[in-house]
Amino acid sequence: MVLNPVISKLAGKLVVLASASPRRQEILSNAGLRFELVPSWFKETLDKGLFKAPHEYAVETAKQKALEVARRMPFKHLKTPDIVIGADTIVTVDGMILEKPVDKQDAYRMLSSLSGKEHSVFTGVAIILCHEKENDEVDYQLVHFYEETKVKFADLSEDMLWEYINSGEPMDKAGGYGIQALGGMLVEYVHGDFLNVVGFPLNHFCKQLDMIYNRLELESGSVHNNGTHLILTQPSPNLPALSKHSSSSGPRPKSPSASQTNGTQSSPSDSPIHKVKRKDTESEVGESSWTLVNSLSKHTDDAETELRDSENTKLPPTTSRGHMIGHNLTEPEDSGPKKEELQRIIELMDGFKASKALFTASEMCVFDLLQSQPGLDAAQVAQEIKASEKGTECLLEACVSLGLLKSKERKYQRPVYKNTDLAKRFLRSDAPFSLHGYIQHCNNTVWPLFSHLESAVREGSNQHEKAFGKKSKDVFQDTFYNSQEIKLRFMNAMHSIAKVTGKAIATAFDLSRFKTACDLGGCTGAMAYEFTKAHPGLSVTVFDLPAVVEMSEHFHPLHTDNRVSFVAGDFFKDELPKADLYILARILHDWPDEKVHILLNKIADASTPGCGILLSEIFLDEDRRGPSRGLLQALSMSVGKQRGATEYSLLLESHGFITAQDVQC
Numbered sequence: 001m002v003l004n005p006v007i008s009k010l011a012g013k014l015v016v017l018a019s020a021s022p023r024r025q026e027i028l029s030n031a032g033l034r035f036e037l038v039p040s041w042f043k044e045t046l047d048k049g050l051f052k053a054p055h056e057y058a059v060e061t062a063k064q065k066a067l068e069v070a071r072r073m074p075f076k077h078l079k080t081p082d083i084v085i086g087a088d089t090i091v092t093v094d095g096m097i098l099e100k101p102v103d104k105q106d107a108y109r110m111l112s113s114l115s116g117k118e119h120s121v122f123t124g125v126a127i128i129l130c131h132e133k134e135n136d137e138v139d140y141q142l143v144h145f146y147e148e149t150k151v152k153f154a155d156l157s158e159d160m161l162w163e164y165i166n167s168g169e170p171m172d173k174a175g176g177y178g179i180q181a182l183g184g185m186l187v188e189y190v191h192g193d194f195l196n197v198v199g200f201p202l203n204h205f206c207k208q209l210d211m212i213y214n215r216l217e218l219e220s221g222s223v224h225n226n227g228t229h230l231i232l233t234q235p236s237p238n239l240p241a242l243s244k245h246s247s248s249s250g251p252r253p254k255s256p257s258a259s260q261t262n263g264t265q266s267s268p269s270d271s272p273i274h275k276v277k278r279k280d281t282e283s284e285v286g287e288s289s290w291t292l293v294n295s296l297s298k299h300t301d302d303a304e305t306e307l308r309d310s311e312n313t314k315l316p317p318t319t320s321r322g323h324m325i326g327h328n329l330t331e332p333e334d335s336g337p338k339k340e341e342l343q344r345i346i347e348l349m350d351g352f353k354a355s356k357a358l359f360t361a362s363e364m365c366v367f368d369l370l371q372s373q374p375g376l377d378a379a380q381v382a383q384e385i386k387a388s389e390k391g392t393e394c395l396l397e398a399c400v401s402l403g404l405l406k407s408k409e410r411k412y413q414r415p416v417y418k419n420t421d422l423a424k425r426f427l428r429s430d431a432p433f434s435l436h437g438y439i440q441h442c443n444n445t446v447w448p449l450f451s452h453l454e455s456a457v458r459e460g461s462n463q464h465e466k467a468f469g470k471k472s473k474d475v476f477q478d479t480f481y482n483s484q485e486i487k488l489r490f491m492n493a494m495h496s497i498a499k500v501t502g503k504a505i506a507t508a509f510d511l512s513r514f515k516t517a518c519d520l521g522g523c524t525g526a527m528a529y530e531f532t533k534a535h536p537g538l539s540v541t542v543f544d545l546p547a548v549v550e551m552s553e554h555f556h557p558l559h560t561d562n563r564v565s566f567v568a569g570d571f572f573k574d575e576l577p578k579a580d581l582y583i584l585a586r587i588l589h590d591w592p593d594e595k596v597h598i599l600l601n602k603i604a605d606a607s608t609p610g611c612g613i614l615l616s617e618i619f620l621d622e623d624r625r626g627p628s629r630g631l632l633q634a635l636s637m638s639v640g641k642q643r644g645a646t647e648y649s650l651l652l653e654s655h656g657f658i659t660a661q662d663v664q665c
């Protein structure tokens with residue numbers, strides 16, 4: 001039995017701890033983790049001067065320790081591990097990085113520099129996920145993060161210092177002390193994770209495992225919606241506004257008692273605002289980033305942005321390789337462009353090429369073709385998709401480099417191609433979680449709009465006319481969307497996104513007390529079906545424009561659930577169907593505040609105490625510095641607006657709904 005269910009996800013996997021540290025072994029085995037011990041041979045000799053902040057040094061060392069073991073095992077141990085864990089602990093004080101002392105004198109220098117002061121202990125952790133490929137090569141997916149703990153030492157007398165050094169304890173420990181033993185007597189306070197000081201940030205590690213195995217696992221439709229949040233709100237029963245208030249379009253008067261009177265009001269510790277700020281608090285003690293080494297896709301979480309942002313604010317690099325020599329607290333000299341900096345810029349410059357390669361391969365049905373006929377070479381693919389051989393070869397090779405296709409070299413013959421798992425799951429048009437429809441929308445609608453971004457920025461208006469020769473005010477009702485083909489494409493896009501994200505949204509909250517729901521702007525009903533699938537006692541009415549409801553029949557044959565019904569209407573004008581729960585998934589960002597108020601007013605009118613709203617959107621960070629996905633989307637939005645959690649909560653509150661729960665999925 002293990003306390004943390006994430007640890008149990010590793011049962012049956014070959015987990016390797018690439019560390020000789022007895023502390024790390026003890027922490028992880030006490031947590032119930034079963035692992036094999038293969039200490040790393042990597043020498044901790046990275047040049048500290050190359051790192052902008054101390055944690056980067058610790059993370060890089062942890063990565064190198066783990067990678068060395070991951071690469072060695074298939075050859076020396078003749079087995080490939082599933083996961084390799086590496087870690088590196090350092091102590092920083094006054095801009096210096098302290099590792100393990102080389103001798104007693106070194107320990108004395110370290111401990112006297114810590115005396116009477118607060119210092120930081122950083123542990124960098126690298127988790128390497130090894131994927132064996134058919135050709136016996138191994139792909140390494142790397143997840144790394146770090147944790148910072150602040151420790152304050154009491155003033156240490158010379159006698160104490162030498163007594164402690166002579167105990168022998170300092171010698172194999174970063175900073176020359178062991179907080180878990182005699183060294184604990186030197187410590188006045190600890191802020192942060194204690195185990196991080198001892199050598200392994202167990203809590204942060206479990207959170208990362210959770211990200212790997214629960215959130216990012218794309219099995220059974222649960223996906224990580226990078227930045228998508230859901231809010232479940234319910235009207236306060238004490239608000240007269242909820243019973244019979246006139247449905248004016250402006251905000252309802254806010255009752256100061258609203259949040260105090262409802263029993264479900266969150267305490268500060270679990271209020272949505274607090275949770276949205278979770279990232280800020282976490283960033284005080286640690287950050288994480290996701291990189292894929294060698295192949296396939298690249299996951300980036302918000303913390304990676306924090307990592308970049310924090311570069312300028314952390315300690316300047318030490319200039320020495322040693323433990324305490326020559327630190328520099330002034331502005332570091334610009335030693336020319338760093339590899340990672342250039343890489344980041346190049347990634348940004350090339351981003352559009354990767355998108356367009358994906359769109360083109362998808363439009364030309366390459367993934368469908370290679371699904372039905374795996375193992376074709378470039379000439380055969382070119383013939384099937386009616387394209388030039390040269391162009392097709394370039395496209396196929398680009399897709400291989402992006403992790404969308406796999407190629408197999410053959411002696412004296414041209415390579416053959418087949419879909420990667422990613423392409424099988426998301427890119428073929430008939431896959432259960434196909435994003436084909438959404439990709440087509442990106443290629444045919446979003447892409448042309450973005451090609452006029454400069455004019456959009458100059459003019460502050462949408463560029464439909466320039467991109468498509470038609471003006472667009474209300475994207476869902478104007479002439480642009482009047483074409484059947486375009487409407488169907490848009491519905492296809494919404495359908496595919498709803499299918500991929502629907503389960504995560506439907507299961508994010510306990511909805512057992514709701515018997516009826518209304519999915520406003522529910523389009524093809526894909527989301528509604530996910531809700532009925534997840535909640536056997538729930539019936540869902542999809543409410544959307546008449547033309548949409550009419551066309552949604554194209555998608556119905558897939559579904560036979562009689563708990564999903566469709567009602568045609570305009571949610572700004574017509575009466576809303578009665579329901580216990582109103583679902584607003586990816587709706588509100590399309591509209592300015594005035595329109596949002598009209599819609600929320602109508603929901604409030606249709607609601608009785610105890611009813612709820614489930615809101616799913618990309619929430620901007622409170623400081624509006626991320627996530628990029630939301631901010632980039634805003635660039636092509638015409639009348640709508642991206643908002644943060646507090647902004648949404650305030651809009652909801654002004655119509656008598658208090659935020660009951662906020663989750664990120």
Ligand SMILES: Cc1cn([C@H]2C[C@H](O)[C@@H](COP(=O)(O)OP(=O)(O)OP(=O)(O)O)O2)c(=O)[nH]c1=O
Nearest residue numbers: 019020021088089173174177178179197198199
């Ligand atoms: C600050 C501090 C460090 N430490 C230990 C944890 C680490 O084992 C060590 C820092 O050295 P590391 O280089 O991080 O680890 P290591 O050399 O012991 O093991 P490996 O490289 O094989 O993984 O210091 C304590 O045990 N207690 C403490 O209070």
